Amino acid sequence: MHGFGAFLAYRLFRTLIALWLVSTVVFVVIRLSGDPVPLLLPPDAPVAEMERVRHDLGLDRPLAVQYAVFVGNVLRGNFGRSIHFRQPAMEVALSYLPATFELGLAAFLIAVVVAFPIGVFSAVRRNSPLDHAAMGLALIGQSAPTFFLGILFILVFSLRLDLFPTSGRGDWRYLVLPALTLGAFAMASIARITRSAVLEVQRADYIRTARAKGVGEFMVIAKHTLKNAALPILTITGLQFGTLLGGAVVTETVFSWPGMGRLAIQSIYNRDYPVVQSTVFIAAVLFIFINLVLDALYGALDPRARAARS
Amino acid sequence: MSRPAVAVATLGATRGLTTQHATHRRRVPWSILAACGFVAALAMLAAAAPYLAQNPERGSLRARLEAPTLQGADGRAHPLGTDHLGRDVLSRIIYGTRVSLTVGFAAVAIGGLVGGALGLIVGFYGGWVDEVIMTVADAQLAFPFILLAIGIIAVLGPSFRNLIIVVGLSGWVTYARVLRSQVLSIRRREFVDAIIALGGSVPRIIVRHILPNVASTFMVIATLELARAIVLEATLSFLGLGIQPPTPSWGGMIHEGRDYLDSAWWISVFPGAVLMLTSLVVSRTGDWLRDVLDPTLRGG
Numbered sequence: 001m002h003g004f005g006a007f008l009a010y011r012l013f014r015t016l017i018a019l020w021l022v023s024t025v026v027f028v029v030i031r032l033s034g035d036p037v038p039l040l041l042p043p044d045a046p047v048a049e050m051e052r053v054r055h056d057l058g059l060d061r062p063l064a065v066q067y068a069v070f071v072g073n074v075l076r077g078n079f080g081r082s083i084h085f086r087q088p089a090m091e092v093a094l095s096y097l098p099a100t101f102e103l104g105l106a107a108f109l110i111a112v113v114v115a116f117p118i119g120v121f122s123a124v125r126r127n128s129p130l131d132h133a134a135m136g137l138a139l140i141g142q143s144a145p146t147f148f149l150g151i152l153f154i155l156v157f158s159l160r161l162d163l164f165p166t167s168g169r170g171d172w173r174y175l176v177l178p179a180l181t182l183g184a185f186a187m188a189s190i191a192r193i194t195r196s197a198v199l200e201v202q203r204a205d206y207i208r209t210a211r212a213k214g215v216g217e218f219m220v221i222a223k224h225t226l227k228n229a230a231l232p233i234l235t236i237t238g239l240q241f242g243t244l245l246g247g248a249v250v251t252e253t254v255f256s257w258p259g260m261g262r263l264a265i266q267s268i269y270n271r272d273y274p275v276v277q278s279t280v281f282i283a284a285v286l287f288i289f290i291n292l293v294l295d296a297l298y299g300a301l302d303p304r305a306r307a308a309r310s
Numbered sequence: 311m312s313r314p315a316v317a318v319a320t321l322g323a324t325r326g327l328t329t330q331h332a333t334h335r336r337r338v339p340w341s342i343l344a345a346c347g348f349v350a351a352l353a354m355l356a357a358a359a360p361y362l363a364q365n366p367e368r369g370s371l372r373a374r375l376e377a378p379t380l381q382g383a384d385g386r387a388h389p390l391g392t393d394h395l396g397r398d399v400l401s402r403i404i405y406g407t408r409v410s411l412t413v414g415f416a417a418v419a420i421g422g423l424v425g426g427a428l429g430l431i432v433g434f435y436g437g438w439v440d441e442v443i444m445t446v447a448d449a450q451l452a453f454p455f456i457l458l459a460i461g462i463i464a465v466l467g468p469s470f471r472n473l474i475i476v477v478g479l480s481g482w483v484t485y486a487r488v489l490r491s492q493v494l495s496i497r498r499r500e501f502v503d504a505i506i507a508l509g510g511s512v513p514r515i516i517v518r519h520i521l522p523n524v525a526s527t528f529m530v531i532a533t534l535e536l537a538r539a540i541v542l543e544a545t546l547s548f549l550g551l552g553i554q555p556p557t558p559s560w561g562g563m564i565h566e567g568r569d570y571l572d573s574a575w576w577i578s579v580f581p582g583a584v585l586m587l588t589s590l591v592v593s594r595t596g597d598w599l600r601d602v603l604d605p606t607l608r609g610g
Contacts, residue, residue: 014445021449029461143590145541147548148582159572246454268460
């Protein structure tokens, strides 16, 4: 276990460096993208007023000084004040997080609940018409562009069939289409990996042994197969959770969902640096955290992984 | 071991590695042939666009928002309808092919060159360079690339060239990671040590012995990346950060048609359908290549 602990510590160290890199790149890119002050003041504001605002925001100092101030502030958990909302930036970003979380969780749950049984079924009834149909759909789901899928869902289920609202956030009916759109890719990937993982395990000697000693087919699948197929499924599932965060940016824009992804895009247009920093920081922390949990789970579930990695 | 003996052993090792794929070769299924035909047809459409299509940037006010028709109000055929400015949707899709394919292939070339070179180098040399490059790769994977793409384009301004650079750089990590691990495993084989012991130079080892061994992996990634690059370009254009109007691009067309989805669905749906089909067909070909050339990459 010592080796695995060291491995996790090493991962954590790399993670911190990655976080630092991410925030530095975002700092540089955003600062280069232009001056936010003209967007804040009326077009006829006097130059002196613009200079005053610029000074208040610290934008008249050299870039290196701004960066030093930024790093110092971040280390103290201070991400500055939003230029647009005139509130602490981290508070703004966090206030948009529940909407994204709701959407992401719904998408993830739909994906897993639909994809896992389909994957197992496809493997058990390999080469049946239903298997072919399911895997064909999964292929389409994996290659369909998220934003176009959203547009198609709006066209068919909102405008034509009038089943769900086209955009915004409210009761559960508002959640259905964005969650399906966001979850489609994950659903397709999880279904495919589940199928191939189950097929892989079914070739193993211990499955033949189980059958030979008279274990019922249901128990062979439920106990012997799924337990051993769990690892690759878990990995892909966790990775999908990470990519959901990226997909949320596009999905939230298509459905005008008031989440963090849409906030990030709008803040880039508004040149609201502190808010962009905060959203990217939150996204990176979430993604990295999920990967660390996966690593830990992986090690806990499979002794071979511990040995191989440390 | 005497020199000739080592040389023969080395030869055997490399030959064994490079020819082992040949035995996998089977008949190409019709679906893959159809997929290649589809991409070839797209490329020809893109090249012959001026001869096949109407002017994609000039509309007719008399023929605005026309449903698919062979006899439009302006006297011309619009098999896929017209948009809000009376421009022919089919013609714009044909011209949009140019954007998608150019950005797609150019981005794959950039990503492959940068990622492939970095993967080869860090795989072979390891050490602190490896640590640095792989940390950067982790960092890039750690947050939604689309945000970085938007930020970079906001700085550089939306243009064809910047779009290619951004989409290209979005993909280097995959090449670098996979090629790195492949090189690491080849690097450990005895024939590499033997060549070094015989005084072979490292660049020569990379070119002569490692490149041929990773070429098939590279092809697989490049094909899968092509599908991703085309979709990313369309996504950025959809968000208004890629190709700027009035130049037609599939993503831009889907964006423009969004406001008319209820009354004129064809503006968004047809370019979207072509985009989806292209993405499906290219990634399917990539999957097939992977199964044939490199079964170790399977999964996902």
